[in-house]
Amino acid sequence: xxxxxxxTLFDLEGALRDRLRPEPVExxxxxxIAQGALRRLEQLERIRDEFxxxxxxxxxxxxxxxxxxxxxxxxxxxxxxxxREELHEYLDGRRAFFEVPIDLTRLAPFQRRVLExxxxxxxxxxxxxxxxxxxxxxxxxxRAVGTALxxxxxxxxxxCHRVLxxxxxxxxxxxxxxxxxxxxxxxxxxxxxxxxxxxxxLCRVGxxxxxxxxxxxxxxxxxxxxxxxxxxxxxxxxxxxAA
Amino acid sequence: xxxxxxxxxxxxxxxLQRSGDERALTRLVLRHSGRMLAVAARLLGSRADAEDAVQxxxxxxxxxxxxxxxxxxxxxxxxxxxxxxCIDELRRRRARPEEPLPAAAPAGRAAAGLEVRLDLERALAxxxxxxxxxxxxxxxxxxxxxxxxxxxxxxxxxxxxxxARGKEILKxxxxxxxxxxKGERG
Numbered sequence: 001x002x003x004x005x006x007x008t009l010f011d012l013e014g015a016l017r018d019r020l021r022p023e024p025v026e027x028x029x030x031x032x033i034a035q036g037a038l039r040r041l042e043q044l045e046r047i048r049d050e051f052x053x054x055x056x057x058x059x060x061x062x063x064x065x066x067x068x069x070x071x072x073x074x075x076x077x078x079x080x081x082x083x084r085e086e087l088h089e090y091l092d093g094r095r096a097f098f099e100v101p102i103d104l105t106r107l108a109p110f111q112r113r114v115l116e117x118x119x120x121x122x123x124x125x126x127x128x129x130x131x132x133x134x135x136x137x138x139x140x141x142x143r144a145v146g147t148a149l150x151x152x153x154x155x156x157x158x159x160c161h162r163v164l165x166x167x168x169x170x171x172x173x174x175x176x177x178x179x180x181x182x183x184x185x186x187x188x189x190x191x192x193x194x195x196x197x198x199x200x201x202l203c204r205v206g207x208x209x210x211x212x213x214x215x216x217x218x219x220x221x222x223x224x225x226x227x228x229x230x231x232x233x234x235x236x237x238x239x240x241x242a243a
Numbered sequence: 244x245x246x247x248x249x250x251x252x253x254x255x256x257x258x259l260q261r262s263g264d265e266r267a268l269t270r271l272v273l274r275h276s277g278r279m280l281a282v283a284a285r286l287l288g289s290r291a292d293a294e295d296a297v298q299x300x301x302x303x304x305x306x307x308x309x310x311x312x313x314x315x316x317x318x319x320x321x322x323x324x325x326x327x328x329c330i331d332e333l334r335r336r337r338a339r340p341e342e343p344l345p346a347a348a349p350a351g352r353a354a355a356g357l358e359v360r361l362d363l364e365r366a367l368a369x370x371x372x373x374x375x376x377x378x379x380x381x382x383x384x385x386x387x388x389x390x391x392x393x394x395x396x397x398x399x400x401x402x403x404x405x406x407a408r409g410k411e412i413l414k415x416x417x418x419x420x421x422x423x424x425k426g427e428r429g
Binding site for chain 2: 016019020021022024029030032036037041124192193194215216219221222223229
């Protein structure tokens with residue numbers, strides 16, 4: 001031990017080069033990677049094609065299958081249009097948070113609480129029905145929480161797909177489990193914090209300032225401190241430091 | 244042997260971009276996934292997470308093929324997407340601190356080599372993310388300062404200072420006398 005430790009002491013460069021040397025890769029891994037890369041998230045294309053966004057002047061009230069309904073009033077139309085744009089960016093892997101307001105005022109108080117609780121589950125992460133029940137002050141009501149989520153009128157934007165069973169199996173989903181799986185896969189392959197290499201500004205993915213930068217100028221960061229340490233500063237529009 | 248024109252990385256990438264050519268993507272995976280797995284494993288500390296990150300990298304290369312610009316060397320572009328994927332994974336882990344730290348290296352090494360290797364991996368885990376990514380890309384893949392700067396979107400001077408800082412931390416951790424088996428976090 002001591003002699004090898006001495007070696008690393010005297011020659012860090014050599015040790016790094018030697019000990020970080022790539023190891024042979026198992027053939028199965030390469031095959032799995034190729035299959036994963038070619039995987040199509042087909043369910044997501046269906047969301048884009050089949051779902052429409054309804055809104056009131058207060059915010060989005062529904063994301064549903066069917067024909068688009070004419071929104072009543074300019075504010076409602078703006079909200080519906082903005083909701084649709086954000087949803088498409090999200091499905092495209094270019095948005096990690098929603099800014100459009102959501103209007104849950106038409107719902108019963110318990111369902112509203114459940115959905116507001118679901119909105120606290122961060123992008124790309126999951127929780128369980130029972131943890132969510134406890135978090136909204138209804139410990140033991142996992143089943144009722146599941147039912148309320150199953151009737152989520154604003155799917156995707158209110159992320160009921162991030163709630164799983166306690167044993168990490170998928171549980172249910174109103175639009176079928178393949179869609180739930182694809183949404184979770186999409187969120188895991190979309191970074192959340194990205195900076196622009198020319199402006200050196202750090203944004204939440206989906207910020208309009210970042211969207212204006214050429215896509216090949218986006219770099220991901222693990223935290224605001226990491227970004228700061230190499231000369232990036234947080235955006236004043238999307239405020240990743242306040243999120 | 245010089246690869247034929249239609250087989251160069253850039254030609255494959257352009258085919259993927261123009262027509263979503265799946266054979267072109269598969270060839271890129273065959274050619275590059277080994278080196279990318281090595282980088283991801285050193286950054287994330289686990290084979291399974293590394294495979295997952297490389298898979299997500301090629302998936303995104305496929306779905307976001309239109310983001311590629313021909314002035315990029317394909318390998319540099321791949322490392323950009325790969326480090327983005329790994330660093331986002333590290334961000335998620337930080338949000339869930341109960342997750343285990345980088346696990347042990349694979350078995351089957353000579354005991355002394357394995358010990359130093361584990362020391363090095365443990366020490367690497369203490370280097371801040373940005374410097375760690377640069378160290379790994381430099382020593383696993385031998386990227387130049389210029390390439391590192393392009394991959395991470397920082398200046399060459401920042402690359403140099405980050406590498407120096409990372410090595411200082413490594414040296415400090417590796418020369419620390421191991422007092423007890425636990426007490427890793429001071």
